[in-house]
Amino acid sequence: MRLLSSDFIMGLYALKRTLRADVGDFEKDFLFEAAMEGAREFFSSHGCDKTGSSPREAFDLMLKLLRDMGFGDFRVAEFDEAKGVAEVRCSNAPEALAFQSNRDSQTKPVCAYSAGILSWIGRLAFDGPRAADSEIMASESQCMAQGNSECRFVIGSSDYLRKTCPAFISRGTSSSEHDLRLNEEILSKNLELQALNLTLERQIRRKTEEVWRFEENYRSLMDLVPDPVAIMLPNGRIIVANPTGAGLFGIDLERETSEANIISMLTDKAVWDKIIWLLEKEGNVTDFEFDLVRTDGKRLNLRMSAKFADLIPGRCVEAVFQDVTDRKLMEQQVIEAKSESEFFNDLLSHDIMNYTFSALHFLDTVWKSKALTEEDRRYLAMVTKDLQGAFELSTSVRDLARLKTIQEEELVIRDLKLLILEAVEDTRRLFSDRKTRINFERDTEQRYVKCSALANRIFTNLLTNAIKFNPAQEAAVDITVKAVNENGTAYWQVTITDYGKGIQDEEKEKVFERFHRLDQAVKGTGLGLYVARTIVQASGGRIWAENRIKGDYTKGTRMAVLLRKADEKEVAMQSKRPLADAH
Numbered sequence: 001m002r003l004l005s006s007d008f009i010m011g012l013y014a015l016k017r018t019l020r021a022d023v024g025d026f027e028k029d030f031l032f033e034a035a036m037e038g039a040r041e042f043f044s045s046h047g048c049d050k051t052g053s054s055p056r057e058a059f060d061l062m063l064k065l066l067r068d069m070g071f072g073d074f075r076v077a078e079f080d081e082a083k084g085v086a087e088v089r090c091s092n093a094p095e096a097l098a099f100q101s102n103r104d105s106q107t108k109p110v111c112a113y114s115a116g117i118l119s120w121i122g123r124l125a126f127d128g129p130r131a132a133d134s135e136i137m138a139s140e141s142q143c144m145a146q147g148n149s150e151c152r153f154v155i156g157s158s159d160y161l162r163k164t165c166p167a168f169i170s171r172g173t174s175s176s177e178h179d180l181r182l183n184e185e186i187l188s189k190n191l192e193l194q195a196l197n198l199t200l201e202r203q204i205r206r207k208t209e210e211v212w213r214f215e216e217n218y219r220s221l222m223d224l225v226p227d228p229v230a231i232m233l234p235n236g237r238i239i240v241a242n243p244t245g246a247g248l249f250g251i252d253l254e255r256e257t258s259e260a261n262i263i264s265m266l267t268d269k270a271v272w273d274k275i276i277w278l279l280e281k282e283g284n285v286t287d288f289e290f291d292l293v294r295t296d297g298k299r300l301n302l303r304m305s306a307k308f309a310d311l312i313p314g315r316c317v318e319a320v321f322q323d324v325t326d327r328k329l330m331e332q333q334v335i336e337a338k339s340e341s342e343f344f345n346d347l348l349s350h351d352i353m354n355y356t357f358s359a360l361h362f363l364d365t366v367w368k369s370k371a372l373t374e375e376d377r378r379y380l381a382m383v384t385k386d387l388q389g390a391f392e393l394s395t396s397v398r399d400l401a402r403l404k405t406i407q408e409e410e411l412v413i414r415d416l417k418l419l420i421l422e423a424v425e426d427t428r429r430l431f432s433d434r435k436t437r438i439n440f441e442r443d444t445e446q447r448y449v450k451c452s453a454l455a456n457r458i459f460t461n462l463l464t465n466a467i468k469f470n471p472a473q474e475a476a477v478d479i480t481v482k483a484v485n486e487n488g489t490a491y492w493q494v495t496i497t498d499y500g501k502g503i504q505d506e507e508k509e510k511v512f513e514r515f516h517r518l519d520q521a522v523k524g525t526g527l528g529l530y531v532a533r534t535i536v537q538a539s540g541g542r543i544w545a546e547n548r549i550k551g552d553y554t555k556g557t558r559m560a561v562l563l564r565k566a567d568e569k570e571v572a573m574q575s576k577r578p579l580a581d582a583h
Contacts, residue, residue: 003038003069003117028112035116040131048124049131055081059125063088066121072114077152084126084136085156088118093151096144109143109167111151122155137161139168228321231311236263236272239313248302248321250294260295267291267299279308279317289324301325380433411539413566413573414455416447416492420479423459431467431475438463440479447481447492448571449563451539458535458543459496461528462559466498475500483565490565491541495558502553508545532561540564 043049048062056079063074072094078087095111118138123131139161142152154165161168228245232238238260241249251260263272271290278285284307292300306319366372366380424438449455459479467475478497483490503511510516512533515526536543541562548556 003042003071004034004113028110031113032116032119035113036120039117039120043120043124049128055125058128059086059121062121062124066117071117074114074118081126083156083160085154085160086122086125088138088153088155089150090114090153091144091150093144096151099145100147104145105147106143106145108146109140109151110145111140111143111153114151115140115153118153118155137168139165141165141167225320228323230262230319230321231309232262232317232319233313234276234315234317236261238262239316245321248294248300248323250296250298262292265292265294267293275304275306276317279306283307299325301328410453411450412453413448413570414451416449416481416494416563417442419449419451419456420459420481420494422456423463424479426456426460427463427467430464434467435474436467437474437476438479439477441481448566449492449539450566450570451541451563452535454535455539455563458532458561459494461532462496462561465528466496466500466557466559470498470500472499484562486542486562491562492565494561494563496561497548497556497558499548499556502547502555503545503557504553505547511545512543536561536563 043062043065046065048058048065053061059076059079063076066072066074072090073092074088074090076086077089078085080086093111093114095113099106099110115138119136120131122136122138123134126136127134135157136155137158138153138155140151141154142148142150144151154161154168156164158168225242226244228248229242230238230245230249231240238249238251241251246252249260249262249265263269266272268290275285275288278288284305286305288304288306290302290304292302294300301324303322303324304319306317309316309318311318372380420440421442424440427438428436463477466477470476476499478495480495480497482493482495484493485491512529514530516530517526533543541564543559543561546558546560547553548558
């Protein structure tokens with residue numbers, strides 16, 4: 001007889017749990033003796049009965065063998081070779097786990113099989129060759145099945161156990177009193193089993209009737225479902241389909257269902273293997289798309305949601321289908337139309353930007369001509385404003401189109417000083433007809449930010465607004481940069497301060513909305529600040545407006561922009577490849 005596996009032992013006690021009864025002395029005696037006999041044969045086959053090691057070494061060796069076979073993590077807590085006693089503890093004894101895992105508390109210790117094994121281990125360790133005649137026993141003094149955190153076993157002579165373990169009951173005796181007690185318990189258990197057998201027969205009969213009723217209701221429900229539904233075996237054979245499902249596959253419910261197989265209809269036969277693999281791995285499949293050719297040759301694009309179900313034929317695939325053929329065709333047409341639209345949009349925006357920027361450049365030269373009359377300059381200013389508006393509109397449209405598809409991994413590392421200087425130059429070109437003063441300290445410290453490739457448009461738009469909405473003869477703007485830390489993230493904060501007519505407090509958030517304009521008399525698209533905020537948010541930053549003078553919005557506005565700092569590693573990686581074009 002060999003040692004029973006831990007799974008088998010847990011199974012025995014699972015039966016007791018099903019019977020909703022405490023483990024009795026009969027079971028404990030039976031399992032204790034079975035464990036003693038199994039341990040004798042097991043450890044003998046491993047040469048433990050012939051080892052010349054010390055008692056402690058032999059004891060540890062046998063516990064290790066027990067752990068290696070997965071029976072439980074038994075560890076020595078105390079060991080006294082002179083007295084021939086030991087204490088062993090275990091936090092995952094299989095017998096106790098069977099009850100503890102189900103929160104089924106027992107009134108007495110249950111690990112009789114473990115105690116039997118430990119008894120034989122104690123006999124081999126302490127008495128060696130005289131193990132068969134040894135009186136050493138093991139008794140469980142504390143059990144996890146009683147709600148404790150671990151099981152404890154005391155190993156020693158019967159006299160020692162009687163003195164130290166109140167729960168110890170000597171096993172293997174042949175006294176008539178003990179035999180009588182066991183016989184009574186066996187009789188009681190037989191009566192219990194007979195009663196249980198009758199109850200189980202009645203329950204099985206009732207459950208069988210319920211299953212048949214359930215199947216009838218299930219088929220009726222399937223017929224009512226408007227979506228195509230089918231039940232298939234793992235080999236792809238369609239065993240049941242509702243009328244809509246049969247129509248989808250083009251099969252006859254009465255004649256063809258028994259022979260119809262979804263695999264034969266798939267354009268890619270490997271798809272079914274992938275579906276089964278996903279069901280095994282995830283437990284269900286949702287919105288899985290594949291192509292299928294019906295029995296009449298019509299090609300379909302289907303979307304399927306499925307799961308495994310244990311039904312009368314066995315394990316089946318229960319699936320609901322959706323025909324998305326027309327939708328996929330429309331989606332493809334939309335994608336093609338969108339792609340064509342984006343192409344023309346990019347082409348148009350690019351050409352308009354080039355033409356208007358070139359025109360503004362030459363107008364800048366014309367403005368410097370001393371031959372211009374005041375009337376010429378008035379007309380020239382009107383043309384310049386219109387060109388500026390066209391340039392702003394085309395750049396805003398282009399920027400918004402690009403920002404819709406930007407991803408985190410597409411962000412680049414840029415020198416913040418260069419970004420601001422680019423924006424300053426662009427702004428001065430746009431306002432060549434005005435006297436402007438943009439103050440920016442160009443220190444030598446390098447400040448790198450992680451941002452969108454369009455980041456210079458943030459500052460161009462902010463500077464443009466700062467000048468455009470300043471009625472003064474000379475529009476002044478101050479730019480400052482400082483390091484800040486917000487919620488554990490390091491940023492560079494750029495502040496653009498103007499001395500214009502300001503923004504009322506209730507408008508400070510609205511100005512970032514699309515097409516929101518504060519002053520209808522000033523030409524613009526209403527997209528500048530919306531684009532700026534969109535670029536900042538795509539870069540993982542933040543932008544807001546505040547008064548230059550606290551409490552008085554009429555003294556000008558301060559626009560603050562937070563852009564994430566780039567660490568040294570990111571800067572080093574960026575330096576190995578060319579910087580993205582910001583225009």
